[in-house]
Amino acid sequence: MSGTEARTLNVAVLYPELLNLYGDRGNARALERRCAARGIDATVSGIDIGDDWSPEDTDIVLVGGGQDREQRRVQADLERRGDDLRQYVNDDGVVLAVCGGFQLFGHHYRGWDGEIMEGIGIFDAVAAHPGPQVARCVGNVVVLWEGETVVGFENHGGRTYLNDGQEPFADVVSGFGNNGGDGLEGAKVKNAFGTYLHGAVLPKNPRLADRLLALAIARRHGPDAAELAPLDDGAALRAHAEALHTALSGKESALGRRFA
Amino acid sequence: MRALGSGGTALPGLVVERLDANAAGRLAQRLSATALITGTNGKTTTAAMLARILRVDGRAVIHNSSGSNLMRGVTASLVAAASPLGTLPAGCTAVLETDEAALPAIARAAPPSVAVFTNLMRDQLDRYGEIDSIALRWADALKGFPENATIALNVDDPLIASLASGWSGKCLRFGIEDPNVPPAPEGEIVDAVWDPVTRDDFRYSRRYFAQLGRWYTDSGAQRPTPEIAAEQIAKGDQSMQFVLHLPEGSTSINLPAEGLYSVYNALAAASAASVLGVPGETIRDGLQQHKAAFGRQEELTVEGRRIRILLGKNPSGMNQALRTLQQPGERHHLLVLLNDGIADGTDVSWIWDVDWESQADHCASLTVGGRRAADMALRLEYAGFPAPKTPVSNDIGHALRQALDAIPKSEQLVILPTYTAMLDVRQRLGRMGASRLWDVA
Numbered sequence: 001m002s003g004t005e006a007r008t009l010n011v012a013v014l015y016p017e018l019l020n021l022y023g024d025r026g027n028a029r030a031l032e033r034r035c036a037a038r039g040i041d042a043t044v045s046g047i048d049i050g051d052d053w054s055p056e057d058t059d060i061v062l063v064g065g066g067q068d069r070e071q072r073r074v075q076a077d078l079e080r081r082g083d084d085l086r087q088y089v090n091d092d093g094v095v096l097a098v099c100g101g102f103q104l105f106g107h108h109y110r111g112w113d114g115e116i117m118e119g120i121g122i123f124d125a126v127a128a129h130p131g132p133q134v135a136r137c138v139g140n141v142v143v144l145w146e147g148e149t150v151v152g153f154e155n156h157g158g159r160t161y162l163n164d165g166q167e168p169f170a171d172v173v174s175g176f177g178n179n180g181g182d183g184l185e186g187a188k189v190k191n192a193f194g195t196y197l198h199g200a201v202l203p204k205n206p207r208l209a210d211r212l213l214a215l216a217i218a219r220r221h222g223p224d225a226a227e228l229a230p231l232d233d234g235a236a237l238r239a240h241a242e243a244l245h246t247a248l249s250g251k252e253s254a255l256g257r258r259f260a
Numbered sequence: 261m262r263a264l265g266s267g268g269t270a271l272p273g274l275v276v277e278r279l280d281a282n283a284a285g286r287l288a289q290r291l292s293a294t295a296l297i298t299g300t301n302g303k304t305t306t307a308a309m310l311a312r313i314l315r316v317d318g319r320a321v322i323h324n325s326s327g328s329n330l331m332r333g334v335t336a337s338l339v340a341a342a343s344p345l346g347t348l349p350a351g352c353t354a355v356l357e358t359d360e361a362a363l364p365a366i367a368r369a370a371p372p373s374v375a376v377f378t379n380l381m382r383d384q385l386d387r388y389g390e391i392d393s394i395a396l397r398w399a400d401a402l403k404g405f406p407e408n409a410t411i412a413l414n415v416d417d418p419l420i421a422s423l424a425s426g427w428s429g430k431c432l433r434f435g436i437e438d439p440n441v442p443p444a445p446e447g448e449i450v451d452a453v454w455d456p457v458t459r460d461d462f463r464y465s466r467r468y469f470a471q472l473g474r475w476y477t478d479s480g481a482q483r484p485t486p487e488i489a490a491e492q493i494a495k496g497d498q499s500m501q502f503v504l505h506l507p508e509g510s511t512s513i514n515l516p517a518e519g520l521y522s523v524y525n526a527l528a529a530a531s532a533a534s535v536l537g538v539p540g541e542t543i544r545d546g547l548q549q550h551k552a553a554f555g556r557q558e559e560l561t562v563e564g565r566r567i568r569i570l571l572g573k574n575p576s577g578m579n580q581a582l583r584t585l586q587q588p589g590e591r592h593h594l595l596v597l598l599n600d601g602i603a604d605g606t607d608v609s610w611i612w613d614v615d616w617e618s619q620a621d622h623c624a625s626l627t628v629g630g631r632r633a634a635d636m637a638l639r640l641e642y643a644g645f646p647a648p649k650t651p652v653s654n655d656i657g658h659a660l661r662q663a664l665d666a667i668p669k670s671e672q673l674v675i676l677p678t679y680t681a682m683l684d685v686r687q688r689l690g691r692m693g694a695s696r697l698w699d700v701a
Contacts, residue, residue, distance in 0.1 A: 021382075023612025029642055069392055139606065153607045199609050203638055235638045238652070242634035246600065 007221055008041045009213070012053060014063040014101070015074045016046040022155065024064030024098055026200025030209045031060065038229050040217070049077040055088040059216040065099030065198060068111045068129075068157075075117045078104055082120040089122050094216045095192035098201065102186065102194035103127040103158050112157055123187040123194050124166040125178075127158040140247035141175025141197060143185040149173065150205045151243035152197030160196075162187055169195050174247045191215045204239045206231070284331065287338040288370040290348040291322075295532045296367060298358040298398075299378030299420070301577045302525045303329060305517070306378060307357040308553040309529035313546030317538045320352045325553070329359040334366050353536065360394050364401040372405060374432075374535040376412040376528045380419040381470050382451050382613070383574040383605075395419060399426045412531035414524060415484050416472045418462040419453055424484075432535060434527040435486035436468065437505065438493045441520065444469045448579055448615050455481060468520055469583075470576040488531045490523050500526075504544065506534055511544045517557055518584040521577075526550075555682040557584070560694040565664060566672040567689065571682050573604070575613040578676070582619045585674060591624040592674045595663040597656055597681035598628075598636040604678040608632045616643035625666055628652040629659025630681045656684045 013028050028044045035042035047053045066074070078085075085105075089095060095105070103109040106125035109117045112132050119127075136157045143150050150170060159179035162168060168178070169186025177185035177196065186195035193212070195201065202209040210228050218226035288294065297307045311323040324337040334356050342348050358366045360380075367375070380394060402411070402423065410430040415421040424431050444450075444467050453471045454461045460477035467473035476482040489505040500515045500523050515526050526547050533543050552558040560567045570585075572578030585592055600606050616639060626648045628637045633652035641647070649666050653659045663673055677685055 020613075022607065023609035026609075026612040026639075026642070029612075033642065067392065153609055155607060200612050203642065204635070235634070235641045238634040239638040242632060242654070246632070 006041060007039075007217055007225055009035060009043070009059045009216055009220065010057050011042060011044045011060045011062060012058045013044060013046050014061060014078070015048060015066070015070075016064075017048060018070045018074050019064040019066040019101055021065040021067065021070075022099065022153070022198035023200045024062075024198055027062050027064070027096060027098070027202040027209075030200065030202035030206075031062075031213060034206070034209055034213060034228075034231065037231050040213075049074060053081065053084065055084050055091075055093065058088065058093065059220055060094045060096070060212055061085070061088070063095070063097045063101030063105070065101060065156075067100075071100045071104060071109065071117060072111070072115075075104065078120060079118055085120055086122060089190055089192045092191050092215075092219050094212050094219070095122070095194075096202070096212060097122075097192070097194045098198055099154075099156055099196050102196060103156075103160060105192070105194055106160060106187070109158055122192055123189055124163040125160050125187050125194075126163075127160040129157045130159065137176035137180055137196070139175055140243060141177070141185070142173040142244060142247045143170035143175070143177065143197070144173055145170035145208065148207055149240070149244060150197065150201070150208055151240055151247065152195075152199040152201045152204070154196045154198070156196050160187075169193055191219070199243070204236055204243055206233045206236045282369075284335040284338055284366075284369040287335075287342055287346075287348055288354065290350060290352070291354050291370070292351045293353040293373040293536055294370045295353070295355050295536065296358045296363070296370070296372040296375045297356065297378065297528065297532070298360055298363050298375070299414075299528075300360065300381040300383045300574065301580075302378040302521060302528065303357040304553045305522070305525045305556050306376065306528040306532075307355050309525060309547060309550050310532050311355045312549055312551075313529060313533045313538055313543055314353055314355065314536070316546040316549065317533075317542045320349065321355055322348070322352050323355040324357055329357040330362050331365050331369070334358070334370065338370075355532075361397060364397055364404065367401050368404055372409050374410045374412060374532045375405065376532050377420045377423060378414055378524065378528050379417045379470070379472065379576075381574060381576045382610075398423060402427050405429070410535045412488075412528065412535060414472070414528065415486050416468070416474070416524075418455070418471065418475045418483070421484060422455065422457075425457075432488065432531050433484055433486040434488040434531045435483070435490075436493070436520075436523065436527075437486065437489040437491050438502075439466075441466070441468055441493060443467055444473075445615060445618055469580060472524070488527055488534060490527055493520070493523060502526075504530060504540075504547075506530065506540045506543070508540050511540050513544055513547050515547055516550055517552065519580050520583075521580040522557075555677070555686050558686075560689055562689050562692050562694050563664065564669050565667070567675060567694070568672060569675045569677065569682060569686065571679065572614075572676055573679050575610050578614045581676060582615065586618060586622050591622050593625045593663070593667045593671060594619075594623050595627045595629065595659060595673055595675045595685075596636055596640065597630040597659065597675065597677035597685060598632045599630045599678045599681040599684070600632045601680040604680050608635050611636060611639045614639075616640060616645070620644040620646075624671075625649055627659055627663035627666060629656050629663075630654065630678070633659070656681060657688055660685055660688055 097105045104119045105122045106119045110128040112129040168184035214226045322341045412432045415433045416435040462475045464473045491503040493502040558569045570581040572581045637652045650662045
């Protein structure tokens with residue numbers, strides 16, 4: 001850790017008013033709180049349609065889920081920011097894109113009515129909704145990420161398919177993941193993570209939250225500054241264990257369904 | 261009296277439905293009038309208020325009073341009221357709380373004389389899907405309504421107000437007409453809503469809660485003036501006072517229920533009653549005799565302790581329940597119960613959309629229980645609540661016992677449960693001899 005130099009972090013939440021489904025604001029709260037507990041000065045700002053955004057000043061980009069209608073609404077504005085966001089990711093900028101936001105960070109998303117929404121192509125992936133007659137992917141989900149469990153809830157009509165060479169975020173243990181077929185969940189490019197997991201995902205998965213923070217701090221303040229003091233995560237780990245139990249023992253466990 | 265605490269009453273309906281798919285439709289032909297009440301929040305309480313008004317008016321009422329609001333619950337209510345020969349007595353009015361998604365089917369079986377739409381909010385996305393799909397179902401249902409039906413719309417909700425454009429029959433509008441209603445707190449999360457036709461954003465000169473308020477759009481649309489309105493709203497002691505403006509004149513109401521959402525429920529009930537020809541003074545009397553529906557602002561006494569149950573099923577419902585607990589200086593002993601059953605929504609992420617932060621200073625002590633107690637405890641830790649005195653418990657009975665033991669006998673316990681947690685805790689309280697029996701009337 002680099003002596004007394006104050007560590008600062010800027011978190012930009014894209015479209016907090018429109019893509020705020022499923023408690024995704026909990027993700028910003030988790031980062032804020034874990035920073036505050038360690039004396040890191042974190043600033044969270046919302047970027048709405050038409051707002052200025054400065055990639056140089058940003059350390060973590062959060063983008064959440066929305067219904068199809070909200071995804072449509074932000075699509076043009078996001079496309080306009082495509083070059084900036086691709087450059088930001090290329091420069092090792094940290095991203096967590098959840099659900100609808102994850103889909104729009106791929107090449108495109110074909111909605112339930114067949115209409116194509118162009119994405120910004122950060123992930124080499126395409127998403128498609130199989131139509132209103134096909135059941136959505138809904139339920140508790142457990143994935144394995146770097147040998148550890150990450151828990152959350154998924155509720156998506158769209159199915160995401162990764163192109164060859166695109167690394168997933170994690171492997172599905174229980175649940176649907178990207179498409180309910182290939183056992184893959186999410187996508188990862190450099191420091192950009194895409195996932196269908198909400199819940200919100202970061203409060204109950206403190207290791208993932210700390211990874212995002214460490215990557216962002218290392219990028220801004222150097223790798224020596226990225227050490228993070230351990231926190232009392234009792235409540236978070238109890239919620240993690242409870243979610244694991246719910247996903248793996250519940251009647252609705254998708255594990256049974258996948259192999260049925 | 262039915263067994264205390266047994267909230268679910270759809271089983272007979274399920275059996276009859278299997279045997280006779282058109283049972284509800286056949287029975288409903290004998291009804292003299294039918295009121296359907298639908299929307300995300302307020303259905304049960306609005307239906308209870310309307311049933312009481314109609315009874316005060318001397319009418320025979322059939323009412324699915326325990327929240328059984330799917331087709332089979334409606335069938336069960338009609339079957340329960342039928343004679344041994346399988347027909348309903350002549351001249352009954354049905355008051356049917358109707359699940360948002362079940363409206364088309366229920367309206368086909370029991371064609372409404374009046375259909376009340378309370379509000380349309382984010383709720384159980386795992387079950388209902390997106391808000392738009394409910395709006396589409398409703399637009400579809402309207403096409404099947406009898407021509408002489410009246411629809412009663414909460415015009416403070418722009419998504420409800422816009423239903424008028426799809427209906428050529430009679431329409432009665434209700435809403436709040438009081439410039440002094442305070443605006444929604446900053447922390448409240450709200451669905452972005454826009455005009456489904458023009459795609460204009462709905463904007464607000466004042467927003468009360470969720471997307472309810474005085475709205476307008478940049479292309480000149482605005483909230484219509486309601487024919488039935490609440491004016492001069494004031495908070496009383498566990499009550500709301502207001503002037504109820506009806507087409508025939510105004511009357512002062514002292515409603516024994518708290519919160520602005522209770523005023524909306526009263527307006528919804530008054531609108532349906534007005535359509536059904538109930539005079540204003542009877543509407544007033546009925547509303548003033550309102551008794552809390554099962555688990556909704558219900559007060560009980562157990563072991564000498566006062567208990568108050570405030571059901572919260574979704575972010576806007578829970579926010580409204582919390583706002584009744586946030587008087588300056590007020591602090592409560594809270595038992596928060598989070599379940600993730602099908603009827604609660606299996607996705608508990610909605611707790612992050614509730615403004616618990618504003619409740620933290622109004623919490624004297626905290627106990628957490630239910631199948632997702634640990635998830636709830638984590639959320640409340642984030643919101644700045646005092647740490648729970650005892651470890652969280654997935655067992656509601658255990659959590660209830662701990663909560664009761666943790667507080668002095670002279671103090672009240674406030675229980676904030678999700679739907680199935682409410683049924684569970686209510687049943688346990690019943691077995692413990694809760695003194696206020698479930699109101700099946």
